Amino acid sequence: MRLIDLSSTVDARLWEPEPVTHTVMSAVEGAVHMTDGMRKNFGIDLSPDAFPGGEFLTNDMLYLSTHTGTHVDAPAHYGTRPDGEAARTIDEMPLDWFDRPAFVLDVRDVGRSTVDAEDLHKALDRIGYAPQPLDIALINTGASAWAGTKRYFTEFIGLDGSATRYLLDLGIRVIGTDAFSLDAPFGDIITRYRESLDRSVLWPAHFAGREQEYCQIERLANLDALPEPYGFSVTCFPVKIARAGAGWTRAVARVAE
Known part of the structure; x- marks a missing residue:
């Protein structure tokens, strides 16, 4: 097997909203x-x-923050479940979620700051892959090209609520992105809320995790190095931090030679 590093580097010399x-x-x-x-x-x-x-x-x-570099967000990061119970923290997540077959969807050409369920459905049709339950879904937005700069934190493509629920309904429990967030950029969310006063535009990808338990991998890198959109596996075990909403990971793809 060939190993491909999908992780961004934690480097105190690079710009971060929460400095390292x-x-x-x-x-x-x-x-x-x-x-x-x-x-x-x-x-x-x-x-x-x-x-x-x-x-x-x-x-x-x-x-540093647990959200610095490539990391896995646990359900506890998204808030309390609808039934009032506390969501699981990163040390409580099942290990078998994080060593699975994976596929990557390229959304770099959508021309918008968010993609919806229809966009992802078309992306899956283009690669001709039928996801299996517990596959790891990776979203290539192209944002990793700006890693280490302020632009990385303000210009990227996120998932809306319909896109996130589309993947969860397929049985996906780990969704990864090369962007700073699985949701749209902060400024974009605030602009759309001011214009519409529609609360559904406020971090819908994260809040979907209150209804259906799942984990995000944010700040991936090197997705372009994957030779095919599927037929590989990803290992991304999060660091075991007690009671934490996230943990760093060294995400690695395994590709058959």
Whole structure:
């Protein structure tokens, strides 16, 4: 099997709406940190020079959102279920949702900021694929070309409520996108709401998850590297963070040679 990395990189040098802080402890600093700890906690007086080259181990401290980089949103991210019960968090999701056959739908030419159920139906017809329950659906919007810039967070294509429900009704439980959000851009949503006062335009893709449980993978990358629109599988296990609404993932496609 050939492995294709579908993940975007977490990089504190790139622009994010919630900035990432990345502090590196060098190997030299690690030696000082370790010997100070040994002295304070165990009474052992050891010089950093005791380690080869005066170096111990590096360490990295990061401050970032669970929605930075490629990540999986759990149902808890979308809010409380209609029955009043709390939705499942990322550590509670079944692992078999995240290692499945997958297919990719190209919506880059729709010419709008949102796609609907009819758009997805046509995209499936074009590739001649019949999704199976628990397949992973990937949406190629072309947005990953702008990753790391402000444009990435303001210009992309999202799913409307009908498109999201269309996939869920096919038995899909994991929907991925290369865009910042599965919904339309924030500015687009606000503009349409101001014009219509229609509450159904407010983050319909996310809120569909209150009615039918599913997970999103947001901020994928490299979807153009997939040689065919189906016939491959995706592994995207989320990091197990207790009580969290999302967890980072290293999404990888497996393609038969």
